[in-house]
Amino acid sequence: MRLYGVVGYRNAGKTGLMERLVAEITGRGFTVSTVKHAHHTFDVDQPGKDSHRHRVAGASQVLLSSGARWALMTELRDQPEPPLADLLAQLAPVDLVLIEGYKRDSHPKVEAYRAETGNPLIAREDATIRAVASDTALDIDRVVFDLNATAAIADFILAEVGL
Structure with missing residues (x-):
């Protein structure tokens, strides 16, 4: 199974980047599934419904x-x-699984980074981060993309996973 992650601190743009990447990559004819890690209690079910x-x-x-x-x-x-x-073993086969979060796992990742958050770059300490998608220029030994350069980031990820 081909995996690629999107990581970053809160409000760094991870979910928006994930959404754009799914649309871009599926638009190219590939099948994509996603996994999102939540650090808090969440509920996808509605109180009062039979399943709940x-x-x-x-x-x-x-x-x-x-x-x-x-x-x-x-x-x-x-x-x-x-x-x-x-969790990945529960998924049906697809061309690519994009993972939001799970920054401590060993799959390759792109970091979403917004300077305004004031958070440090995770990529400086994590070799599994192969690129950074940022809203500002960065001096780092990784490929740096504009945070909104979805097609270029998709090209990079697809090349990395061999698609």
Whole structure:
């Protein structure tokens, strides 16, 4: 499975870059799936809906299906968060999986960086970051793209993964 990550601090532009990359790469005819790491409790289910009621009642997994899509939710119920590799094994085969977050994992990454946040560059300390997408010029030993140069960043990622 070909993987490429997008990392960066909060408000650095990760989600916007991910969204643009998915549109750009799928527009070129490749299939793409995404994985997003959340550092907080989140809920994709709606209180009062049947699937939410099943989950709250104690179901370990709830699979919701319709003619348009299906979703599988798994409650960890005090178990540790599974490693990225275990989650990736749940995905159907695609040309590329783009991963938002998981900055400590070993897959190659591009860092989204906005100077206004005042955060340091992760790439200075992390060799898995192969490029930086920034809103400002940077002096770093990595390829640096304009944060909005989506086509160029997509070209770079596709070349890196051999597509």
